[in-house]
Amino acid sequence: MKKDIAAGIGIVVFGIILLFFTTNGFTAFTMEQQRVQDLQAQPPEFPDVEVVDQTGESYNFREFENKHVLMTFIYTSCAAACPEMSTNMKHVYELTEGKYFEDDLVFLSISFDTKRDTVEVLGRYAEYFNADAESWKMLRVPDDKELEKLLSVYGVTVIPEGDADYQHNTSFYILNPEGRLIEVLDYKDPETAAEILEKYLREQEEK
Template identity: 25%
Template sequence: MNRLASFWAKNNAFLFLITTVAILSGCNASSGKLPILGQREAVTKTVDGKTVTDSVYQSIPDFKFVSQYGDTVTAKTLDNKIYVADFFFTSCPTICPKMKVQLKRVYERFKGNPDVMMLSHTIDPAHDSVAVLKEFAQNLGVTGRQWLFVTGDRDKIYDIGQNSYMVTAQADSTAPGGVVHSGAFILVDKAKHIRGIYDGTTEAGVDKLMNDIDRLLAEYKL
């Protein structure tokens, strides 16, 4: 199997996940609200003398990375924000250019909206320094702090990608560019819950994402 075939074979799990999310979204369409994705745990507690069981949903944990401006970015930076997360690297020879063209559409669509942000994690921090990320953002025409490009400890980036955002992000010498990752855009709500996962390499997938951002914004106005 050549390197390109190997790369796409390792992303089959991502394609399966996208399909599953689409089915889940369809099942929840009648409620008018986007589903909350990921694992959930039943927690029993006593409220006013009565036993109540609530569902505690998977959420994005705290993190500490560094932005293209050289400052620290944590989960608190995204407090009270709806945001779109993705994983990429600046020298990526395959899907990253498509992803950034599509995420630029999201940036332009919601530019200036104080409730919406974008968070792009490099999965090649050895190369993608603060200076490299800043130049990359400038070349995309990104200004301000609505779209942050972050770097940091490689293992922590890979861990949060796979275990929290539910996407593939790992080193692989057989993959183009030496890293394998999905083309997913992940929609996260103000409570740090994942509300959707989309194919960030296609116009249709990103059209769905932008529509769902509008739906999520509307939820907070109810």
């Protein structure tokens, strides 16, 4: 009987040890959580990538240094997650104090369907969501290799489905002014996203 108890305890202890190491110290219980942790552990980086906004203006992604960034990856012909994600991003925008958009914050919606999402298409999409070209930018990356680089930096997977659809990550990404990815948030909970974003903005303001 004692041997059975000892054996049982040994199995439990072994299981706990195994769980500790396979979940990065009990902190990553899913592949997605581990992916996010790996992204957040990367050195800060604003990728050296040329982007074009909904007005046709071209500049380097590094222009967003020294600001917090709330970012999503979309394609405008998406009929499922992207419209909801953009609608909820607009809700976060409306919940965020306007003063932060002057110097401390910018919203980015980045299209990975550059064949269809021309400047004109992004302009219409921006109008639909009342996104101006200063505080909320709709971006495309004209160069395919630079687009791949940008997606890779933020761990975004894009898988074509047929001629016009894609499977892709759907989240709110928050970058700090140094370029470090500090949060990957559920796009279906804009109220929480707004609270977390404002927390970082207030902390930056107090420094």
